[in-house]
Amino acid sequence: EAGVAQSPRYKIIEKRQSVAFWCNPISGHATLYWYQQILGQGPKLLIQFQNNGVVDDSQLPKDRFSAERLKGVDSTLKIQPAKLEDSAVYLCASSLRLAGDEPDTQYFGPGTRLTVL
């Protein structure tokens, strides 16, 4: 089974530039997550999609970050304009709904390492 795919793996930009990251979840996984992981910290959830609808985007800095999942499959996360503090690894994860109330297992991609100069 193919895992979560992300591209690019690395990106270096200058502050105030724009950048976009792409994620293709595991086939059949309805839920997709974007996380930001700053060096030395745990991942922080930015946005969660259920199919193509947003479930939670409370921690997404909406003045500069945007995300979409138009057809309920792959997703794009954009930063415009980037700031120095956006330097981090951006992780995408997907999950498949289990029965009952037990939380879904999230499957993570390898991430995109962003460096803002």
Place this chain on the structure above:
Amino acid sequence: LAKTTQPISMDSYEGQEVNITCSHNNIATNDYITWYQQFPSQGPRFIIQGYKTKVTNEVASLFIPADRKSSTLSLPRVSLSDTAVYYCLVVPGYSSASKIIFGSGTRLSIRP
């Protein structure tokens, strides 16, 4: 929001059993305890999840006491390849509106 507290780092040796304890005093009734493992330059990987008592799978065991205010991840007979960061999460049940929060994790180093 339920937060977790776990050791910043731990060291052990190959072949030993490693126990990592996590404190989650504010866990809610419909929250689960989940552990992820993360290697450098990779995304986290699910290890184990439980609600109460003991859960065991092919790689680890999870012990949860009756009050559920703490939990212990047990890794039997560790090897060098178990060197990684381990995250303890309190994860809301599917029907809950609570958020998923990762802490800073425990950096486990295994020595020969």
